[in-house]
Amino acid sequence: MANILVVDDELGIRDLLSEILNDEGHTVELAENAAQARAARAAMCPDLVLLDIWMPDTDGVTLLKEWSGTGQLTMPVIMMSGHATIDTAVEATRIGATAFLEKPITLQKLLKAVDVGLNKPMAKSATGLMPMASVPSSVGAFVAVSSPDLTVEAAMTGGTLPEVVLDIGPQSMQSFNLDCPLREARDEFEKSYFEYHLARESGSMTRVAEKTGLERTHLYRKLKQLGVDLARSKRNAL
Structure with a gap:
């Protein structure tokens, strides 16, 4: 079982995710903003982080970029948002996010993403260790990314995507x-x-x-x- 850090400014979502993950046998630490997330990340060295994008102090993508730039992105990070867009999904995966979950998050998708994140091998990047990234299934129908240093997969399918595509x-x-x-x-x-x-x-x-x-x-x-x-x-x- 894993140590998981849940970062979200909404109390209801923190409590719900904590309850689900605790029932699965995981140890869960909660943070409601980036400042608390930084402190928890330093104190517990989580095996996986569930990170919300829209937060009042520092947004999740900025925090992810900070961890990547300082060599602290040594754990899988699953991004969460009520607005899964092309730009945010692509940016997060380029930085090193393992997956991108759109709210409201279903139990099946949450547990699948956590399981994939905890079992996904880590890849070397210019700034240290980072997880192999995946584009969310809700966005993967029309988004793909290519980078020399980053393999991006369609979430839940495992298929490698070749290039940036916008076809609607x-x-x-x-x-x-x-x-x-x-x-x-x-x-x-x-x-x-x-x-x-x-x-x-x-x-x-x-x-x-x-x-x-x-x-x-x-x-x-x-x-x-x-x-x-x-x-x-x-x-x-x-």
Whole structure:
């Protein structure tokens, strides 16, 4: 059994992950921000870290980059986020993240990612040890990464991906405003992405959920959050 550090600013998520991992026999340490994560990382030398991206003091990708740059990335790190995007997934895997889990995290995906992370061999990098990285299954359908020093795999499939790819059919010709804040640009892309799949699947939420790798309940929440007009999407599919 392993020593696992869970870093997330949401109390409910920390408690839930801690309960699940404790039931699996792991020893769990909790941190609610980057400062606590740094202290816990130094004190316990975790076998694996579950690291949230959006935190109030220092975001998870910045903390991951800090550990990598100082030679402290000696353990597998699984990134977590409610907004799994191409840019964040690619950046995290390039730095050395083992996997990327999109919230809400299902029990099956969590345990699978933890098991893969704990059993994945470590690879040498220019800054020290780092885990072989994986792109999340929810993003792997349209993202791949290539780097001379980094092997990136599609999460849960083990297939090596050859290059950066963005292929969303007709929507690939759509232009996006790159001068706006990152969160707005990400939401704009995700809205176009889901509208494309809704039109392609004739508005079938079941097929869109399968295509995008999301559970139906999470998909509904995501579409509502992005302001996707489901009725319009169905009309466009006709």
